[in-house]
Amino acid sequence: MLFKICISAVIIGCTSSLGIIYANTFVERTRFLANLIYALQILETEIVYTNTPLPEVLIKTANKTSSEITRIFENTANILLRKEGYIFSEAWKKAIDESNNIKKINQEDKELLISLGNGLGISNTQDQIKHIDLVRAGIKRNYESSLISQKKNTRLYKNLGLLLGLTIVVIFF
Amino acid sequence: MLKANDNNFIKKSNTLYLEEYLCPEIREVIVTIPKDIKSSIEEIRLRVNKPLMIYANNHDFFITRKGEISSSENQNNYIVSKKNIDNCIQFISDYSIYSVEEELKRGYITIQGGHRVGIVGRVVLENGDIRIMKEFTGLNYRVAREKIGISSKIIKYLLNEKKEFLNTLIVSPPQCGKTTLLRDIIRNLSNGMPDLKLKGLKIGLVDERSEIGAAYRGIIQNDLGLRTDVLDGCPKAKGMIMLIRAMSPEIIATDEIGRIDDAFAIHEALLAGIKLITTVHGNSLEDILQKKVIGDLVKDSVFQRIIILSNKKGVGTIEKIIDGDTFKNLLYCPIVNKVV
Numbered sequence: 001m002l003f004k005i006c007i008s009a010v011i012i013g014c015t016s017s018l019g020i021i022y023a024n025t026f027v028e029r030t031r032f033l034a035n036l037i038y039a040l041q042i043l044e045t046e047i048v049y050t051n052t053p054l055p056e057v058l059i060k061t062a063n064k065t066s067s068e069i070t071r072i073f074e075n076t077a078n079i080l081l082r083k084e085g086y087i088f089s090e091a092w093k094k095a096i097d098e099s100n101n102i103k104k105i106n107q108e109d110k111e112l113l114i115s116l117g118n119g120l121g122i123s124n125t126q127d128q129i130k131h132i133d134l135v136r137a138g139i140k141r142n143y144e145s146s147l148i149s150q151k152k153n154t155r156l157y158k159n160l161g162l163l164l165g166l167t168i169v170v171i172f173f
Numbered sequence: 174m175l176k177a178n179d180n181n182f183i184k185k186s187n188t189l190y191l192e193e194y195l196c197p198e199i200r201e202v203i204v205t206i207p208k209d210i211k212s213s214i215e216e217i218r219l220r221v222n223k224p225l226m227i228y229a230n231n232h233d234f235f236i237t238r239k240g241e242i243s244s245s246e247n248q249n250n251y252i253v254s255k256k257n258i259d260n261c262i263q264f265i266s267d268y269s270i271y272s273v274e275e276e277l278k279r280g281y282i283t284i285q286g287g288h289r290v291g292i293v294g295r296v297v298l299e300n301g302d303i304r305i306m307k308e309f310t311g312l313n314y315r316v317a318r319e320k321i322g323i324s325s326k327i328i329k330y331l332l333n334e335k336k337e338f339l340n341t342l343i344v345s346p347p348q349c350g351k352t353t354l355l356r357d358i359i360r361n362l363s364n365g366m367p368d369l370k371l372k373g374l375k376i377g378l379v380d381e382r383s384e385i386g387a388a389y390r391g392i393i394q395n396d397l398g399l400r401t402d403v404l405d406g407c408p409k410a411k412g413m414i415m416l417i418r419a420m421s422p423e424i425i426a427t428d429e430i431g432r433i434d435d436a437f438a439i440h441e442a443l444l445a446g447i448k449l450i451t452t453v454h455g456n457s458l459e460d461i462l463q464k465k466v467i468g469d470l471v472k473d474s475v476f477q478r479i480i481i482l483s484n485k486k487g488v489g490t491i492e493k494i495i496d497g498d499t500f501k502n503l504l505y506c507p508i509v510n511k512v513v
Contacts, residue, residue: 053267085197
């Protein structure tokens with residue numbers, strides 16, 4: 001009997017954690033997008049008020065943010081500082097592709113990130129503001145929809161995990 | 174991918190290379206040019222849909238895709254595309270056009286090592302002023318070469334018996350080395366010359382076009398001596414007044430004067446007992462005397478020494494050093510400055 005209880009606890013534990021892990025992907029996306037919005041704010045401020053060139057801006061911004069976005073910014077800056085002949089948009093795309101956790105980033109968000117890189121640095125300050133604003137509008141939209149799906153799905157998948165465990169236990173024992 | 178470090182042809186120190194500022198396609202072509210030509214390159218010219226050209230030893234050359242040079246156009250020439258120019262601009266501007274807006278308005282950007290890149294394209298106006306330049310169509314990489322020591326022979330002519338510096342004007346046609354000579358005179362005066370028993374002097378330099386010091390992100394790339402204060406990018410007349418008030422210079426140096434307010438600032442400096450060294454475009458003393466502002470200054474004997482440059486015996490030949498009071502030549506024969 002004790003053995004059965006132990007096995008049941010293990011099964012329920014496992015499925016519940018699976019549920020929690022899956023639910024967390026929604027939280028992670030929201031956090032990533034929130035960080036990105038913050039990073040864009042810093043980027044814009046640096047471009048408008050200090051006119052600092054992009055490699056330096058990226059390093060500065062990377063120091064003030066966290067999550068995957070930091071790594072992308074740092075990688076891009078490193079590629080640019082090596083001066084191997086990559087233009088900005090190529091270096092940016094390379095940094096995104098090299099990022100370890102890129103698979104976790106939603107395809108839609110990734111496209112927005114790439115479009116950000118395609119326009120950065122190639123125009124005057126006014127046009128840079130417009131470009132960043134445009135990308136930010138897209139990211140905000142994604143952030144809001146991510147927040148809604150996070151609220152909806154987090155509890156759902158956590159509960160599903162637990163229920164799946166219970167179902168297995170009921171059926172087999 | 175190319176390694177810029179492998180093929181440095183314009184070496185100014187261990188870390189500065191011009192190739193980094195060319196797009197990879199053109200970099201690849203330029204690094205294969207024969208060494209003797211490479212070491213004498215003065216300009217690299219890129220024009221949209223036109224052959225890639227270099228200017229060296231007073232001649233221009235076309236370059237083929239394999240890096241061979243020819244003096245006439247042929248089918249194998251490397252044709253520069255719009256994308257090449259756009260990409261080069263990225264490297265020149267440190268991937269950030271917004272950070273070089275002011276430089277684009279002036280038409281050139283100074284890059285690391287003091288080299289300068291002239292840029293042309295479509296200019297957008299706002300209320301009659303240049304707002305920004307877009308759609309770039311041509312680049313001119315001008316290689317900066319410091320010629321340390323070229324003025325050492327002539328400093329003695331610029332001093333009086335008490336070893337005081339005399340107001341000096343350098344007269345030269347374009348491309349004859351007037352800025353280079355001015356830079357080296359500044360360096361020598363600022364450091365002092367023990368051979369001539371000349372102690373180092375405090376020099377205030379107004380570098381309106383960033384040509385003399387070649388400031389890159391505010392840091393002077395050329396050696397201007399120990400006692401030189403540089404006001405970078407500042408209009409000459411205003412800068413001279415600022416230096417007089419703020420930095421107590423013994424000598425004020427500027428490049429290419431000629432406007433009425435420059436003359437006003439020069440008088441202000443003379444009143445304060447400050448010595449001057451400056452340059453002006455021209456071929457001869459007669460040529461200068463006909464010019465309005467500078468002609469009047471010369472007639473008033475403001476300048477006690479006038480150096481005339483030419484390229485008759487190579488760039489930087491010092492034709493004459495004229496006494497500003499008697500208008501007599503102090504040189505027996507022209508001094509030839511060997512250009513490397």
